[in-house]
Amino acid sequence: MTSSAGDGDYAAIFVNSTNIWKQLLNDEMLGVWRKSGPIPLTGLSGDVKIYISLKGTNDKNAEFKIKNIKFLNTNIDNDWDDDGVLNDSDNCPEISNSEQQDFDLDSSGDVCDPDDDNDFVLDDIDVCPNTVAPETVPTQTSGLGKNRWALLDATGEFTQAPPKQGRAGLFTTTATKGCSCEQIIVALNLGRGHIKKGCSTGAIEEWINLY
Numbered sequence: 001m002t003s004s005a006g007d008g009d010y011a012a013i014f015v016n017s018t019n020i021w022k023q024l025l026n027d028e029m030l031g032v033w034r035k036s037g038p039i040p041l042t043g044l045s046g047d048v049k050i051y052i053s054l055k056g057t058n059d060k061n062a063e064f065k066i067k068n069i070k071f072l073n074t075n076i077d078n079d080w081d082d083d084g085v086l087n088d089s090d091n092c093p094e095i096s097n098s099e100q101q102d103f104d105l106d107s108s109g110d111v112c113d114p115d116d117d118n119d120f121v122l123d124d125i126d127v128c129p130n131t132v133a134p135e136t137v138p139t140q141t142s143g144l145g146k147n148r149w150a151l152l153d154a155t156g157e158f159t160q161a162p163p164k165q166g167r168a169g170l171f172t173t174t175a176t177k178g179c180s181c182e183q184i185i186v187a188l189n190l191g192r193g194h195i196k197k198g199c200s201t202g203a204i205e206e207w208i209n210l211y
């Protein structure tokens with residue numbers, strides 16, 4: 001480093017926004033100043049940004065160069081939960097889940113995702129895990145029967161077929177405790193009509209009244 005030193009010039013290291021090391025420069029450091037030997041960066045965890053700051057005061061045309069920085073004995077823990085999946089690609093970096101199962105594919109693994117099936121009902125109170133929207137019952141080809149209901153999208157609101165279509169929001173996954181029409185059909189052992197045409201208003205109301 002070349003500078004007219006001694007008037008407040010310094011070299012410093014910041015971790016994120018915290019200054020962890022600072023060295024004022026004095027006249028003896030004019031010319032090429034070398035900091036040899038390690039500067040300890042301890043207590044780092046998670047993602048950190050390390051900044052090296054060189055400050056010159058009253059130094060017109062001062063020239064600063066940083067050369068030959070080495071990170072020694074980094075000992076960085078790339079797998080916090082020791083499940084064999086490195087933090088960067090681990091969908092639950094702090095809970096061991098080597099299988100990386102992620103039912104709703106939202107990049108938050110099942111073991112740390114509070115709502116595994118993304119139906120707006122948290123796992124703790126979700127009566128029907130693994131809800132899928134759009135549903136496979138009724139089929140997309142046959143469509144909903146008259147006034148029947150099903151989850152046709154991932155909004156958490158059941159869709160009703162015509163002619164009374166438009167009552168969207170009348171039934172929600174919150175009301176059904178996280179259960180879709182097809183899951184209600186299985187739980188209530190409903191017949192083929194529901195499987196083919198979607199849930200009747202009465203069937204959904206019956207289910208809601210059970211919980």
Ligand SMILES: [Ca+2]
Pocket residue numbers: 078079080081082083084085086087090092093
């Ligand atoms: Ca891991």
Ligand SMILES: [Ca+2]
Pocket residue numbers: 102103104105106107108109110113115116
């Ligand atoms: Ca997930």
Ligand SMILES: [Ca+2]
Pocket residue numbers: 115116117118119120121122123126178
């Ligand atoms: Ca859920």
Ligand SMILES: [Ca+2]
Pocket residue numbers: 117119121126127128129130131177178179180
């Ligand atoms: Ca559910």
